[in-house]
Amino acid sequence: MGTFELISKHGNHEQVVFCHDPSVGLKAIIAIHNTSLGPALGGTRMWNYKNEEEALVDVLRLSKGMTYKAAAAGLNLGGGKAVIIGDPKKDKSEGLFRAFGQFVNSLNGRYITAEDVGTNVTDMEHIFMETPWVTGIPKGFGGSGDPSPYTAHGVLMGIKAAAKEKFGTDSLKGLKVAVQGLGNVGSNLVKYLIEEGAKTVVADIDQGRVKMMHDQFGCEVSNPDAILTVECDIFAPCALGAVVNDNTITKLKTKVIAGGANNVLAEARHGDQLRELGILYTPDYVINAGGLMNVFVELEGYSPDRAFDKTRKVYDNCMKVFEIAKRDNIGTHVAADRLAEERITTIGRLKQRHPGKSSRAFSTLREVYNR
Numbered sequence: 001m002g003t004f005e006l007i008s009k010h011g012n013h014e015q016v017v018f019c020h021d022p023s024v025g026l027k028a029i030i031a032i033h034n035t036s037l038g039p040a041l042g043g044t045r046m047w048n049y050k051n052e053e054e055a056l057v058d059v060l061r062l063s064k065g066m067t068y069k070a071a072a073a074g075l076n077l078g079g080g081k082a083v084i085i086g087d088p089k090k091d092k093s094e095g096l097f098r099a100f101g102q103f104v105n106s107l108n109g110r111y112i113t114a115e116d117v118g119t120n121v122t123d124m125e126h127i128f129m130e131t132p133w134v135t136g137i138p139k140g141f142g143g144s145g146d147p148s149p150y151t152a153h154g155v156l157m158g159i160k161a162a163a164k165e166k167f168g169t170d171s172l173k174g175l176k177v178a179v180q181g182l183g184n185v186g187s188n189l190v191k192y193l194i195e196e197g198a199k200t201v202v203a204d205i206d207q208g209r210v211k212m213m214h215d216q217f218g219c220e221v222s223n224p225d226a227i228l229t230v231e232c233d234i235f236a237p238c239a240l241g242a243v244v245n246d247n248t249i250t251k252l253k254t255k256v257i258a259g260g261a262n263n264v265l266a267e268a269r270h271g272d273q274l275r276e277l278g279i280l281y282t283p284d285y286v287i288n289a290g291g292l293m294n295v296f297v298e299l300e301g302y303s304p305d306r307a308f309d310k311t312r313k314v315y316d317n318c319m320k321v322f323e324i325a326k327r328d329n330i331g332t333h334v335a336a337d338r339l340a341e342e343r344i345t346t347i348g349r350l351k352q353r354h355p356g357k358s359s360r361a362f363s364t365l366r367e368v369y370n371r
């Protein structure tokens with residue numbers, strides 16, 4: 001399939017930039033999907049793609065996902081993403097990331113990058129030497145640091161919204177929550193859940209993490225294979241994607257699914273099936289947007305308190321999704337897309353007619369925050 005055909009097939013992106021600098025071995029693609037709401041923000045993934053077409057399809061798919069995530073989160077951001085073709089264990093160098101930073105800079109703020117799979121804070125520092133259009137830089141440079149506590153707090157807000165929708169109250173006191181995965185997001189979430197008075201049952205393939213949570217909070221422990229089938233009020237996936245699939249869906253013994261993991265549904269049809277089973281699904285990219293909210297605050301001039309406060313919005317966003325699902329008689333996974341699309345259409349049109357404060361905010365970023 002030709003390049004333009006591929007672009008049309010994967011979401012009609014506004015701009016796709018191929019970045020090539022043989023002197024440092026750089027082959028990268030930046031995809032800007034949609035900037036109706038603001039500049040396109042999304043991380044840079046470094047991956048040993050089999051071929052260039054695989055890299056292109058990945059960046060097109062991921063950048064479109066960012067448009068929906070930012071729109072549903074209520075942020076003045078569009079969707080973009082970048083991929084660098086190469087092995088993150090072998091092919092990294094200062095020159096590579098600085099050359100990439102120059103390409104990002106050439107877009108003059110239409111695309112803002114961040115960390116993703118295969119890239120880290122050091123790589124962002126190198127990009128930052130060439131462009132201000134990067135987030136996730138170290139705290140010393142005005143960055144926001146680890147996003148996980150903010151993601152986890154947003155997830156807690158989403159869980160409370162789901163509880164309100166399903167059980168009529170957003171108090172989690174006495175509810176049993178099964179948490180799969182006790183990494184950066186899961187461990188912070190458990191702490192918040194305990195503070196809310198929830199009963200937790202936890203699992204991780206890393207027994208050290210399980211022991212830590214058990215010793216610290218007295219959590220009930222489950223086998224990693226059994227956590228999906230634990231009888232509970234809320235199942236919070238915080239590890240892998242595709243946990244709701246043909247093999248697991250009929251074995252679930254929960255009333256709600258609400259967690260931090262990306263791509264929880266193996267396929268969209270599993271969202272419809274959850275609805276038929278009476279299990280309330282809280283769409284992944286709506287409930288796990290706290291980390292994105294955190295980097296957005298970095299763009300405004302970072303304040304941890306403001307970032308924390310912003311993640312409370314996840315509650316309202318999830319409630320909106322549940323409302324749309326009822327209004328249009330559709331699954332919540334489809335309702336999330338509809339929430340994003342409605343906002344892009346309404347606010348995007350408004351901004352075209354009267355570019356207001358939000359449109360100007362980023363163009364003055366360099367001057368205001370001296371980045």
Ligand code: NAD
Nearest residue numbers: 147148151181183184185204205224238239260261262291
């Ligand atoms: P992490 O790598 O820190 O933690 C993942 C944990 O899951 C690890 O402790 C791992 O041992 C465990 N795990 C892996 N396979 C498992 C299995 N089969 N059963 C039980 N546990 C298993 O990752 P994280 O940053 O906490 O992210 C967790 C999820 O949330 C991922 O899907 C990620 O894409 C998503 N997410 C994270 C953020 C963030 O801010 N970190 C933001 C948005 C979405």
